[in-house]
Amino acid sequence: VGKKKKIESSTQQFPMARRLTEGSYTSTVYSLINSNKYDEAIPLLTRELQNFPLNRAALSLLGYCYYTTQNYTNAAQCYEQLVRHYPDVSEYKVYHCQSLHKAGLYADASRAASMIVTNVPDIELQSRILKLQLVIKYELDDMVGARALLEQCLPDDPDAIMVHGAILYKEGKYAAALKKFTEAQQLAGYQPFIAYNLALCNYSIKQHQQARKHVVEVMDRGFKEHPELGIGTSGNFDEVEARSVGNTRTLSETALIEAFNLKAAIEYDLKNFDTAKEALHDMPPRTESELDPVTLHNLSSGINAEYGANSEKGNEKWARRRR
Numbered sequence: 001v002g003k004k005k006k007i008e009s010s011t012q013q014f015p016m017a018r019r020l021t022e023g024s025y026t027s028t029v030y031s032l033i034n035s036n037k038y039d040e041a042i043p044l045l046t047r048e049l050q051n052f053p054l055n056r057a058a059l060s061l062l063g064y065c066y067y068t069t070q071n072y073t074n075a076a077q078c079y080e081q082l083v084r085h086y087p088d089v090s091e092y093k094v095y096h097c098q099s100l101h102k103a104g105l106y107a108d109a110s111r112a113a114s115m116i117v118t119n120v121p122d123i124e125l126q127s128r129i130l131k132l133q134l135v136i137k138y139e140l141d142d143m144v145g146a147r148a149l150l151e152q153c154l155p156d157d158p159d160a161i162m163v164h165g166a167i168l169y170k171e172g173k174y175a176a177a178l179k180k181f182t183e184a185q186q187l188a189g190y191q192p193f194i195a196y197n198l199a200l201c202n203y204s205i206k207q208h209q210q211a212r213k214h215v216v217e218v219m220d221r222g223f224k225e226h227p228e229l230g231i232g233t234s235g236n237f238d239e240v241e242a243r244s245v246g247n248t249r250t251l252s253e254t255a256l257i258e259a260f261n262l263k264a265a266i267e268y269d270l271k272n273f274d275t276a277k278e279a280l281h282d283m284p285p286r287t288e289s290e291l292d293p294v295t296l297h298n299l300s301s302g303i304n305a306e307y308g309a310n311s312e313k314g315n316e317k318w319a320r321r322r323r
Helices: 024-034 038-051 056-068 072-085 090-102 106-119 123-139 143-150 158-170 174-188 192-204 208-225 249-254 256-269 273-282 293-301 305-316
Strands: 006-008 320-322
Touching (some): 024 038, 024 056, 056 072, 090 106, 106 123, 123 158, 249 256
Parallel strands (some): 006 320
16 A cells, blocks of 8 residues: 555553643643643643753653644654653653654654664563554565564564555555455454455455445444544535544544545445545545645545546555554
8 A cells, every 4th residue: 555554553552641740730731631632732831841841741741742633743852852861761762763653754763663672671662663663664665674574573463464464455465455454353353444444455356345334334433433523514615614623633543534535436436426425525524724635636626537547546545554
């Protein structure tokens, strides 16, 4: 699958940073974070660090907020400082490495990962870093290197199996990739991006009904579990700005945007043109400036012959696999 194919991982679940000292400032910051108002917490934490640059709790919380709002470059800078000043805390090294990877700084992430493998004896952390190195090799199209790292992973690790499936998909071995994603689902249970990848593989081998089944599952679960994402409320895009859900981490983790775009492609191939258009307009509302390239292209071109010809290629950009 194309270079934009992301890997979402259980290793990227950042615990809440250590507590700040008590006081109204502290309660305000934690109240904002617990309410998912990260953009409001960031300036408060930034001001705190201007007064106390080495405040570990504030720096850790700021890194957490930046990461959660997908500002990975700034998150990496926060964790870099934490690694420098608190070298005995291995988790900071992992978060630094993950932030670099998410920021697309693959060379820096690879160097940081190598340092962790060399200097951190914790087996669980080494396993997480090994899978991160595997993802980086994949995203750099180094399939030889990726396969070599796969040999070092546990054979029943669903994250590694997902990456194996992604490698097979990128090589055009769709049926083999489908088997790997199915195996990953059997081990890990339902995960949005496993279901999406199952749909994408089925779509690629022209099993449209099975592909539709998987994307509908992603959409239905997203609707039930995340009503705040406003599925089915986009309507007129000129009126979306006031109620845009934005490109949040929650939206990214649901695979909803990918699923709706693939649903449109499936319906187009089945000549259900009105349903294909509905799929695009039912996705969580975002402003035009927030739309990803695939959605923007699909909406601007309409469900026409050009879209149909390019649908599989476009959806490949958004295929996902979990670390």
